Amino acid sequence: MQTRPLVALCVVWVGGSMIACLTSEYIWWVLSGLSLILFSAYLIFPQVQRSILILGSVMLIASIYWHWNEVRNSSDIPATLQLQESQMIDQPVQGKGIIASPIKVDGDLVTFFMNIYQLQENQSLTTPEKVRIQLKLATEAELQTVALWQRGDHVKIQGIWKVPGEARNFNTFDYRHYLRTQYVHWIISAKGATSLTQTTVPLSQITMWTWKLLRYNDQVRANLGARIDMLFDDHDRGYMKGLLIGDSGDLDPETFASFSRQGLTHILAISGLHVAIYTAILLWLLRQMKITKERACLIVIVLLPIYVLLTGASPSAVRAGIMGMIGLYALSRGILKDGLHILCAACIGMLLYEPYYLLNVSFQLSFIVTAGLVIFVPLVQPLLQKLPPKWAGALAVTWVAQMISFPLTIYYFNQFSILSSVANFILVPIVSLIVLPAGSLVLALSYLWLPVANSLGNVISWINTWTFHLVDWIDIVPGMLTIWYSPSILWILLYYVMLYTGLRCLQHIMQWQFREQSVHLSLKNGDTTNQQEAYTQPLDQRLFVANHFNKYSSYHVQSSLGFVRKIQSSWHTISYISPWMKRRYIACCASGLVMMGLIVYGYTQPITSGAGTVQYLDVGQGDSILITTPQGKQILVDGGGTMTFERLGQEWRKRKNPYEIGNKLLVPLLKKRGIHHLDAVLLTHGDHDHAGGLQAVIEQIPVHHFIFNGTLPDGDSLNPLMKTILDQQIPLIAPIPGSELQIDDQTTLTFLAPETPNQRNATSTYTKGLPREENQNHYSVVFLLTMNQRHFLFTGDADQAEEQGILYQLQQSSTFKNNSVFTASLAESTFPIDVLKIGHHGSKTSSSSEWLQYWQPALSVISVGATNTYGHPTEEVLERIEQVDSEVARTDLQGEIQIQVHPDGEMLQRVMYPLP
Numbered sequence: 001m002q003t004r005p006l007v008a009l010c011v012v013w014v015g016g017s018m019i020a021c022l023t024s025e026y027i028w029w030v031l032s033g034l035s036l037i038l039f040s041a042y043l044i045f046p047q048v049q050r051s052i053l054i055l056g057s058v059m060l061i062a063s064i065y066w067h068w069n070e071v072r073n074s075s076d077i078p079a080t081l082q083l084q085e086s087q088m089i090d091q092p093v094q095g096k097g098i099i100a101s102p103i104k105v106d107g108d109l110v111t112f113f114m115n116i117y118q119l120q121e122n123q124s125l126t127t128p129e130k131v132r133i134q135l136k137l138a139t140e141a142e143l144q145t146v147a148l149w150q151r152g153d154h155v156k157i158q159g160i161w162k163v164p165g166e167a168r169n170f171n172t173f174d175y176r177h178y179l180r181t182q183y184v185h186w187i188i189s190a191k192g193a194t195s196l197t198q199t200t201v202p203l204s205q206i207t208m209w210t211w212k213l214l215r216y217n218d219q220v221r222a223n224l225g226a227r228i229d230m231l232f233d234d235h236d237r238g239y240m241k242g243l244l245i246g247d248s249g250d251l252d253p254e255t256f257a258s259f260s261r262q263g264l265t266h267i268l269a270i271s272g273l274h275v276a277i278y279t280a281i282l283l284w285l286l287r288q289m290k291i292t293k294e295r296a297c298l299i300v301i302v303l304l305p306i307y308v309l310l311t312g313a314s315p316s317a318v319r320a321g322i323m324g325m326i327g328l329y330a331l332s333r334g335i336l337k338d339g340l341h342i343l344c345a346a347c348i349g350m351l352l353y354e355p356y357y358l359l360n361v362s363f364q365l366s367f368i369v370t371a372g373l374v375i376f377v378p379l380v381q382p383l384l385q386k387l388p389p390k391w392a393g394a395l396a397v398t399w400v401a402q403m404i405s406f407p408l409t410i411y412y413f414n415q416f417s418i419l420s421s422v423a424n425f426i427l428v429p430i431v432s433l434i435v436l437p438a439g440s441l442v443l444a445l446s447y448l449w450l451p452v453a454n455s456l457g458n459v460i461s462w463i464n465t466w467t468f469h470l471v472d473w474i475d476i477v478p479g480m481l482t483i484w485y486s487p488s489i490l491w492i493l494l495y496y497v498m499l500y501t502g503l504r505c506l507q508h509i510m511q512w513q514f515r516e517q518s519v520h521l522s523l524k525n526g527d528t529t530n531q532q533e534a535y536t537q538p539l540d541q542r543l544f545v546a547n548h549f550n551k552y553s554s555y556h557v558q559s560s561l562g563f564v565r566k567i568q569s570s571w572h573t574i575s576y577i578s579p580w581m582k583r584r585y586i587a588c589c590a591s592g593l594v595m596m597g598l599i600v601y602g603y604t605q606p607i608t609s610g611a612g613t614v615q616y617l618d619v620g621q622g623d624s625i626l627i628t629t630p631q632g633k634q635i636l637v638d639g640g641g642t643m644t645f646e647r648l649g650q651e652w653r654k655r656k657n658p659y660e661i662g663n664k665l666l667v668p669l670l671k672k673r674g675i676h677h678l679d680a681v682l683l684t685h686g687d688h689d690h691a692g693g694l695q696a697v698i699e700q701i702p703v704h705h706f707i708f709n710g711t712l713p714d715g716d717s718l719n720p721l722m723k724t725i726l727d728q729q730i731p732l733i734a735p736i737p738g739s740e741l742q743i744d745d746q747t748t749l750t751f752l753a754p755e756t757p758n759q760r761n762a763t764s765t766y767t768k769g770l771p772r773e774e775n776q777n778h779y780s781v782v783f784l785l786t787m788n789q790r791h792f793l794f795t796g797d798a799d800q801a802e803e804q805g806i807l808y809q810l811q812q813s814s815t816f817k818n819n820s821v822f823t824a825s826l827a828e829s830t831f832p833i834d835v836l837k838i839g840h841h842g843s844k845t846s847s848s849s850e851w852l853q854y855w856q857p858a859l860s861v862i863s864v865g866a867t868n869t870y871g872h873p874t875e876e877v878l879e880r881i882e883q884v885d886s887e888v889a890r891t892d893l894q895g896e897i898q899i900q901v902h903p904d905g906e907m908l909q910r911v912m913y914p915l916p
Helices: 005-022 024-044 046-072 077-081 142-146 175-180 205-231 234-245 253-261 272-288 293-310 315-333 339-353 355-359 361-384 389-412 420-445 450-475 489-525 529-534 539-557 563-574 579-603 661-672 694-700 719-727 800-812 849-855 875-883
Strands: 092-099 104-106 109-119 123-136 154-162 187-191 196-199 415-417 481-483 612-616 625-628 634-637 680-682 740-744 747-753 782-787 790-794 835-837 859-862 887-890 897-901 907-911
Touching: 005 024, 005 046, 005 339, 005 355, 024 046, 046 355, 077 109, 077 123, 092 123, 109 154, 123 154, 205 234, 205 293, 205 420, 205 450, 234 420, 234 450, 253 450, 272 293, 272 315, 272 420, 293 315, 315 339, 315 361, 339 355, 339 361, 355 361, 361 389, 361 489, 389 415, 389 420, 389 489, 415 420, 420 450, 489 579, 612 782, 661 694, 680 694, 694 719, 747 800, 800 849, 849 875
Parallel strands: 123 187, 634 680, 790 835, 835 859, 859 887
Antiparallel strands: 092 109, 092 154, 104 109, 109 123, 154 187, 154 196, 415 481, 612 625, 612 897, 625 634, 740 747, 747 782, 782 790, 897 907
16 A cells, blocks of 8 residues: 555455445445444554555445446436336337447448437437437448438437347346446337438537547548558458557458457457557657657657547557556656556546446456556566577566466456467567558558558558468467356456466575575675675575585586486475575465466366256257256257348348357357367257357367258258368267167167158168258157156157157157167156157147147247247147146246256256246
């Protein structure tokens, strides 16, 4: 507190905000308990009462400030309309407002934010409220109309009210919560550019100039983006836009994914690296113009906010800009001493302006990595003292950045590349010292001498091409991308504590060894300078240096004799070390062991304790079920799929990065749950709503076996998936009715269908390729899962004809009667099970009365989209389920449905949204 007061204040402010964020439901009880703890500490420790009073008060104020911001973050629109929130959904709206963000156009979808201040014709809001506009264009010609819209325009919108989508599965991205941190509670959905018309309204001079400034900034960014399109090749235009002006809208999704897997996304976003380079360039140019250091600093202070605004004003750029301005001012005054104080000043200022910055991933990474560089680089550099200074500095920065960002990387992105340090060490200098400065020079030169700028742009594009090749090469190295379960906050805090403790102690040990060697060499050469310095050390250290340096030197001389000799000599040396140094040796070893334990624990999948779990994921109008067995085996049944319809002449509607269930939901969900590999992927049939998301899964997560129905649908929809499976040499399995697959000691899959044409012909090899079957529903893989003595039946989209065939085989075929599962049947006409996955999302063409009567499920699960247009589940099916007294669980109403089976057979059910 006395040496670094601003650091202490920043820590407690962040801590108080975090406490309020994590305990918002019972905040006042927590604050009361925290006040009691602080008061007790105030009485117990009188020597630090002043520090406790100040820091405790700041923590309480931060918590209250966060809670106050949370309470006022609510919508006034329902009260203005005198309606309940539930009554507003899908109701028409007509409102006036101001476009409050740049217009984004992706295919036929136009999105932006709008500050709405009037509803209907005469219902004005007390305070303008920000809403999100989602407008779908009707014709290609409307793109020209949209191009005229700008931030600051006063418009009238007609549409319908929508609420932002919530997370439908456990531990997945919550869009509604994300928009809430931007103070957005409602979406207005509109169709056609004609649903928005421009209007006018009088504004104050300050407000008018603010909107004009923001509009001018958007125009400059658009002009710079168009200029970049002229200068660089097609493959790297989006990359250079992100690098130079922070516009990632045109960045190729595959390129971004490759950079993300290698931990290189900080290159693509404007951050402290970019701000530092531009600051250095500007200072150098001003100094070459013979401007004094003080005046140059002041000029750059004025120019930095302009650069931050031009590059999009992301939290990391704002942080770097604030730090740069404070640092330059301190440099001009000759008072620049502690970068950590500047960082904390920027942190407190940004959190006072916007508390929700604390939840922003970019903000967190920016501040934690910057603080880590300030604190940890001096601890790491002594470990690299034998390297040349430039190499040592670059390695220290790269390693520290990787070590500091590692916990947040695996927490948010659940992946980490072992080659990330190598990629950063090679590519960051190329980008920061070559591409970024040269690209900026080319962009500026293009306004003076376009032909020369184009030539230089081609050279930069050539460098970028090799950069992409290098990233792709690193990306395909097998086994380097690791998948991690999201750790707890306690794990993250313990990681940082152990990392600091270990490096701090290691630094002391290295410094002590260096001093000892210096004293020994000085005594040997007759130089008493270092000897006198050594006498300032504690007495026990001087005794060790005087009496035992020969043993230490002998250890180094004889170290080449063998590993055993090294250990013996090292142990002999340690036995003479002072208690002060012994404690550091022990602390260093202990922190290293704890760190290793944390890494192993963090990488290991959560322990199942003998329980298995069946997770019916909500993938909209489709199926996807994740099975985790009692011994930790992972089986994915189907992968959902998003239907897209492309019409001839409607290519303009195609979006750059459309929503794809595999990349956007399924793969992140699997990674979030720490699934390093899938022991099996089972595709019940080839329809897109079951197979569409598997392409991304197969590409990004190792799969050991692929089980399917042995057929392909008509057309080529499944060809890319099958090609990927063959390229990765994943074994293909087409089970036959009556076969069993033992997953582990407590888990068995018993296959009931289908019987494909090849199997009817008694052949197990396909001489002319896989057979084509148009009606994939009829050939759905139907299987019974037995886990911890409980039975789950999975049906895909099996129709009633396939159901009748299965029932006939069960009652007539000796194949099933001799099966270990069905010999336990209580009667030939029934086989009661615990859970049935209703076929075909509750369509009337599945789940016949005979089928339900035979299985008599205790629970029937229906995987169905919340906004499907098929009328699923039908009333007929719901009535049939009710007739067998089966409980119903539905993903459209309850989100993800999880059923855990304990070793004793006890079943526990958990749903994302319980029914009232």
